[in-house]
Amino acid sequence: MTLNSLWFALIVILFTGFFVLEGFDFGVGILAPIVGKSDEERRLLYNSIGPFWDGNEVWLIAAGGAMFAAFPQWYATLFSGFYIPLFLLVIALIARGVGLEYRSKLPAQHWRKAWDTAIFLGSVLPPIIWGIALANIMKGVPIDAQMNDVGSLWGLVNLYSVVCAIALMLLFATHGALFLTLKTTGEIQTRARKAARRTGLWTTIFMLIFVILSYFYSSIFSKTGIDPGTIAVLAGISLISVPFFIRAKKDGWAFLMTSFTIVFSTITVFIDLFPRVMVSSLNPNWSLTIYNAASNPYSLHVMTWIALTLIPIILGYTIWTFWTFRKRLSLHDHMEY
């Protein structure tokens, strides 16, 4: 395995980690208005992600940093090409982060309502934007010979990307609902389970449409043939198994299955791309690959040592944190948010 492939894999891992971990944070934010009937209940929902969401968000920052370091051309093309969507993403993350921190600082109803709205929008927009981005990365954008994306904002909005956006949003909502079934009890847990069943059904429908559209819009099937490969099939099986686990009240398993769905789907997308990192719709030769977009071997080498040292430590304390705060929450607990 070359260092270029290794860094491609590491970035895939960072993005996958971000989607799995922030996925349930976003899901909780999306479902808060539905699952949390009262102010106290919504507080409980926000506190369920309290000790985690900030650390989860760092996966995105680390992914961005790793992309900048290992594939600066990819970073430059993607971030300048997807200018307005990324602006909206930052605004959404600002709204959600500040919303979570500030919401419970004042008791006034209008204050809390306003932040509830901010948290909802800040949770629903990121999956939509990532869905649009991922679909367009797979479909290809007009990248010229100088590696610049010369497309327009409206070029990013098409049937394929919209379906991907909705599917991802629904998938995160399901994932978040299942996270809540693990962190809550009683009435709220029942409501979360119900929400997971509903959003799970719609997720399956939209994911299916997305897979069918991929046949026409992306190169995934031309690359793999009609059988999309084991990993894609595993993604499908994981998703389909979710309702059975929910019905059996095996919430932990159900949550694990949405996690697997996210992991396997993300990997499928990147396998489709490999060794390209962005597809040019103008000329296949102008696509960015893990070779022409990469830093020089020395940089990759240094970065590899740093990453291989730090990542086990990060995983260690992250797992420790999740273990420390594994308990279910109740309305009598300490609430920070």
Add this chain to the structure above:
Amino acid sequence: MAVDLARWQFGVTTVYHFLFVPLTIGLGFLIAILESIYVAKNDEKYKKMAQFWMKFFLINLAIAVVTGIFQEFQFGMNWSTYSRFVGDVFGPSLAVEGLAAFFLESTFLGVWLFGWERLPKKVHLASIWLVSLGSTLSAFWILTANAFMQEPMGYAIHDGRAEMTSFGAILTNPQLWVEFPHVFFGAIATGSFFMVGISAWYLLRKRSIDLFQPSFRIATVVALISSILTAVVGHEQAQHEVVAQPMKMAAAEALWNTSPLHAPETLIAGIDAAGHHNTFAIKIPYLLSILSYNRLSGRVQGINQLQQQFVQKYGPGNYIPNVYISFWTFRIMVGAGSLMVLLSLIGLVLFLRDRELKHGWFLKSMLAAIALPYIANTAGWIFTEMGRQPWIVYGLLQTRDAVSPTVSNANVLFTLVGFAFVYIVLLTIGVYLAARAVRQGPDDENEREDGIPSNLLLEPSGGSAS
């Protein structure tokens, strides 16, 4: 045009972000000290203090974190040519910042906040020190990236891009080792002036003196040490720039022509940038030589001579930064810093004589002095970044050549206005919440009336699971 808008965007968002970063570093460090005293002495008072100051840390950090995301994104969004050019060298520092610093800071902040009742005291204490370490490391890695822009090291130009050749050289860049201590001690000073100032407000009103006198005293000592160290390192940094970035320092002095052998320091001057001269100047003999070289003699190169040298070296062009801004931001920074040293020295004298409660005027000045580090930090960054112009990477790439070629003016303007609007709203809310937290104070009665469970702030003693 696009380059102007992108520069405004970078300037506005970076200065704004850096209003919140120093307090995160400084206050986090002080809270860690307070909790250490709590664990060592087992005195609940210090726990209550740590929890009180944490309120401000959190209000501040919320904005620091969310605005930091855009800092990472905007290199790619607005400055894609720059990102392609230096990605090899600049990217790794940002990546390590994420991996080594942000994960640490945000994970252990969660542990600290939610861990009072779940963790043994010492583990809980370790978590705040790790938060403090994380925010400091974050500053270190971002300054590693910045030091490369100020004084490129450890690279070779290959195929029109800067490629890293020595990570060791990047980490041992002399620029980094004057810049990082200056920023770090400045941040500690920011946190301690904040703590001194807010404590002074309570002391003036004779509220909770048992909590705010110790806060006032601890923070005064830290304020004095850190502001002196900031000044000392700042002096070393200036001496380094005289060699590394002579044009920046010539602009800081509005020194149009190379000085005589015994160079006088210009205290204030009327600057006519178009005519390349000063309309008037008040000078102190020998001082510039002393400041530049620690000697009574030594010439300092002037703007006009440097401009000629640069034209020979880099080709035709204007290599003079905005002299007016460089000159005044430098003076504002040094002036505010000197006032900080003076005020914290008075504070220490009063504290040692046990008289700080008797001097209302002094307490009032310290409340107002909360603004000083913010003024110094902002002026310092504007000076160091604008004094480097027209270069984005000193001697290698000019700012005007670094922008994203495909991003339209309309888009940059749109996001500039968007961020400015959101940031103003955030600042208003943050200041409002901080002011409200001050009024409420460390006692929980008000909060209970508000219906906010206050178990974070006051819990039965023995609440921690030690």
